[in-house]
Amino acid sequence: MIKAIKGTRDILPPASAVWNRVEAVAREVFRTFNYHEIRTPIFEETSLFARGVGEDTDIVGKEMYTWEDRDGTSITLRPENTASVMRAYIEHRLDQIPGVKKFYYIGPMFRRERPQKGRYRQFFQIGAEAIGSDSPIVDAEVIEMVVEILKGCGLKPVPEKDGFHLIINSVGCPKCRPEFMNALREKLATLAPQMCADCQRRAVTNPLRVLDCKVPEDQVHIDTLPSILDHLCEECHGHFKIVQSHLHGRGIAYEVRPRLVRGLDYYMRTTFEITHGALGAQNSVLGGGRYDGLAESLDSKVPAPGIGFSIGEDRLVLSVEAMSASEESNTVDVYLAPMGDAADALAGTLAAELRSAGISVERSVDRKLKRALEVANKMGARFALILGDNEIAAGTYLLKDMAAGEQESLTRDQLIARIRKNS
RNA sequence: GCGGCUGUAGCUCAGCUGGUAGUAGCGCCAGAUUGUGAUUCUGGAUGUCAUGGGUUCAAAUCCCAUCAGCCGCCCCA
Known part of the structure; x- marks a missing residue:
């Protein structure tokens, strides 16, 4: 049997309905913030990601789907979308558009990682980019927008149990970060030998990651490491303060966590992340940040x-599913049960009429009424519409409310109104 | 890429220390006379026991490998 390849999966009904709902919520929030959709290709020249995301990141080093095209070009399935959006921005001179340029995207990304819950090789991202301003007010508004999306999906902005948790930080800029890195390295040189094996390795390969270590014994040491916030230059410090004051102004709860580090090279100044309790080890639902030097x-x-x-x-879908265990299962309004040739002929036009009135209809192809009602019941149809020789002779339609078990004989004119009545 | 756990009907699983799968539950299909579902009763279909090797007279059951899923690490959304 041919199966979906490792790390990819089919999204089947009824789960696909949750995906649609999440996307609909996001699109609506984007609309109200005046963001517009951008669709970039699913693959790009490898160098775009190598330069955008960073040559030394794990993504570029070992997690991309890359191959050589027939003409020798190195092609890569996009592992994230920010670099592509920026490429499109530059290529099409979108800087000519007045004001802050606001884009959003929804689509699949690809990363060749070991799959586990909430981590797939083809995964989907809903994202947005605001380009053309370095104002901290934009930072705050972007964060506000993403919080609105989560709330719109039914998640609660409280850290406990089924809520989400916003963490922000500033990672400085090319001016002040090197200074911090030096301070960090210096301190680690003496401290690392007392820490876990992973940290000893990280101290050399990726010092920022030490800050993220989860080993309990290491926490005392981590607490003595320098904080990026103490090394911010004047501009970065001011920027970060304004972001926070605007978040306060919007009543958005957050935690400043100097240890929040991001893996992508292009981030500077504001970075943020939101976690959700229902997700286990891969508990981050989203991440983002400022990337002033990327272009x-x-x-x-x-x-x-x-x-x-x-x-x-x-992951957002996982969280939403964990929240609302049994979502209202969307099902057909009317299950049409025709009996006999005359009824079969009439059923087609009747179904079309109901559909054009916005009512969802499925018609039975089973001649037995008993069977038709059985299926209607199992599908959770709201109504069964019984159509046989008796009805045709009398010019009426027998509408059965499946939940109530009651049925009434209606004229064609009464039908639609009756179906709509208790929807 | 590394480590741990798991893999039996569509789904949830049983199958003890090897003797070649279960009247199991749910679901599905059909029937309980001719146009009425949800309860009930009766009957039925479905598995190369993840795949490939090995040990054995004999393996779903032991061993190895592969694949897939889950959990964790690396890293990250």
């Missing part, structure tokens, strides 16, 4: 400061 690293002649986020849609 230049992609050869843009004009600066294009920006900030964006991406929601792990697979």
Whole structure:
């Protein structure tokens, strides 16, 4: 049997309805913030991601789907979408659009990682980018927007149990971060030998990751490490304070966590992340941050400061499902049960009429009424519409309310009104 | 890429220390006379016991490998 390849999966009904709902909520929130959809190709030249995301990141080093095209070009399935959006921005001179340029996207990304719950090789992201301003007010608004999406999906903004938790930080800029990194390395040189094996390795390969260590014994040491917030330059410090004051102004709860580090090279200043309790080890639903230097690293002649986020849609759907165990199962309004040739002929036009009135209809192809009602019941249809020789002779329609078990004989004119009445 | 656990009907599983699968539950299909579902009764279908090797007279059951899923690590949404 041919099966879906490792790390990919089919999204079947009724779960697909949750996906649609989540996407509909996101699109509506984007609309109210005046973000517009951008669709970029699913694969790009490898160098785009290598330069955008960072040569030394794990994503580029070992997690991309890359192959050589027939003409020798190295092609990669997009592992994330920010670099592509920025490429499109530069290529089409979108900087010419007045004001802050606001885009959103929904689509699949690809990463060759070991699959587990909430982590797939083809995964979906809902994301947005605001390009063209380095104002901290934009940062706050982007965060506000993402919080609105989660709330719209039914998640609660409280850290406990089924709520979500917003964490923010500033990772500084090319001016002040090197200073912090030096301080961190210096301290780690003496401290690392007392820490776990992973940290000893990280101290050399990726010092920022030490801050994220989860080993309990290491926490005392981590607490003595320098904080990025103490090393921010004046501009970065001011930027971060304004972001926070605007979040306060919008009544958005958050936690400042200096240890929040991001894996992608292009982030600077504001970074943020939201976690959700229902997710286990992969508890991060979304992440984002500012990337003021990205455009230049992609050869843009004009600066294009920006900030964006991406929601792990697979994980958001998991959270939403965990919240609302039994969502209202969307089912057909009317299950049409024709009996006999005359009824079969009439059923087609009747179904079409109901559908054009916005009523969902499925017609039975089973001649037995008993069977038709059985199926209607199992599908959870709201009504069964019985149509046989008796009805045709009398010019009436027998409408049965499946939940109540009652049925009434109606004229064609009464039908639609009656079906709509208790919807 | 690394480590741990798991893999029996569509789903949830039983199958003890090897003798070649279960009247199991749910679901599905059919019937209990001719146009009425949800309860009930009766009957039925479905598995190369994940795949490939090995040990054995004999393996779903032991061993190895592969694949897939889950959990964790790395990293990250």
